Amino acid sequence: MKADIKTGYTTTVFSEIKPDYIKVDPNNIYFIPTRNSFLWLSEDSSFNQIYEVDIATKQKRKITKGDWEVFDILSVNEGTGDIFYTGNGIRYKRKTFV
Numbered sequence: 001m002k003a004d005i006k007t008g009y010t011t012t013v014f015s016e017i018k019p020d021y022i023k024v025d026p027n028n029i030y031f032i033p034t035r036n037s038f039l040w041l042s043e044d045s046s047f048n049q050i051y052e053v054d055i056a057t058k059q060k061r062k063i064t065k066g067d068w069e070v071f072d073i074l075s076v077n078e079g080t081g082d083i084f085y086t087g088n089g090i091r092y093k094r095k096t097f098v
Contacts, residue, residue, distance in 0.1 A: 002055070014053050014060070016042060030076045039063070039073060039083065050083060 003010045030039040032052075040051045040060065048070050050063040064070055068088040075084045 013055050014040070014058055016044070018043075028073050030073055032076065032078055034078050039076065041070060041073070050085065 001010045002013045028039075028041045032038060035052075035054075036056055037052050037054045040053050041048055042051050042060070043049075044051070044060075045062070045065075047067060049065065050070050050073065051060040052063055053060045063083065064085075064087075071086045071088075073083060073085045076082070077084075
């Protein structure tokens, strides 16, 4: 959700619904102000992967792909577009979102 600190008015920026459950880890949401977006971990493809969600359009775009799981987003470099993360059997991996 996005809130206006002056009025207290809130709007839903993004919502994800699944019939069974949604695993949410608030520590793995990375806001990218220069792109007006955020990175989000989702099991939408049956495997936990990184998506970029555009705040203006509410569209999500898959960043990582494969039959494996992303565990944590470690850091993001907005200048280069690099995302460092951990996943099945790897210490860290770099993926560019630009």
